[in-house]
Amino acid sequence: MSVEGRERTVRCLVAKVGLDGHDRGAHVIARAFRDAGFEVVYSGLHRAPEEIVQAAVQEDVDVLGISILSGAHNTLVPKVIDGLEEYGAFEDTLVLVGGIVPEDDVAELKDLGVAEVFGPGTPMAETIEFVRNNVPDRE
Template sequence: MTESANATRPIRVLVGKPGLDGHDRGAKVVARALRDAGMEVIYTGLHQTPEEIVEAALQEDVDVVGLSILSGAHNTLVPRVIELLHAQGLDDVHVMVGGIIPEEDAEELRKLGVVAVFGPGTETEEIVRFTRSCAREA
């Protein structure tokens, strides 16, 4: 029993696209890279509300939520997701954001508790490395 318990504990990651923009190439590239790194990636598809993303994160019991936002609405969407995560008691879920985020906004998001903000041109290896470091203990 202990044998297999140690052997199988993949990191679970939710990759979601909140808001209205329809460009999910970046999200798919990241989802694919995380899968190829041995993680279980739940991809929710386009046009998700913060409520839907947080409910999915709860049901899927993920270690990490990755939000891809290209619409410029990150200053409203991300705080809302974080607020809802806390409201559900999901304080141990790490939130990462990818997209086109100006540096001063990124700083604000980090202050809110976002563990990483990845801009265009980020190597997928870096995202994989960082996601691994967010894995939960148990």
Template sequence: MARKIRVLVAKPGLDGHDRGARVIARGLRDAGMEVIYTGLHQTPEQIVEAALQEDVDVVGLSILSGAHMTMFPRVCELLKENGAEDIIVIGGGTVPEDDIAALKENGWAREIFTPGATMETIVRWINENVKTG
């Protein structure tokens, strides 16, 4: 039997908007995944450390402060430095379309889910894109 998919839900930056992160964390857990939630105010270094320690398949960054163009590249860079670029980085929050395109083109995020995305869509995407076993 394939092992459960492991997801780190992370909340970088100084703001406290954690409603979305917590709803997603719970939804993924209810969909049968192992979920670790970092809590608030995490630096990219702390996030990557947690990702490595917890041996996750996916890192989901929840960003509503507008800092996505600095946070995603930094997390990807640190994962690469630690030889963990196989970890899939996805995100959620209020990210403008131009920035989503830039994040994907540069390989800083595989997918970004914006307000209105259903739990089902996110679960399906993760199941289709993570290979376990």
């Protein structure tokens, strides 16, 4: 269902998981999401997967955008997805990954349940449109 048909604002958590200390891209996407009319929560740096899951559940987000530049996506993203499943929140959460992810790893992340992986240089409009077209319906 598109955002236009929803009565409530799309809620997004932009998350920096693990030891990755580069957050410029996360700030850029958070601002672009806000400017697109989404409500945005930013996790801050150096969050454990469990902290990201807790924040996503407590904030009742529709979208979880995980920003990873450290190369630890194959370790950290599955932990986040497992945590969302444990809390029964995975089905209601659009999980996105942004950052530097080798093309060989994209299919594996999607098999885990990541809806899309956005690499450097992805046009912001493309990311926003993807969210609008794929955000889960909520009853």
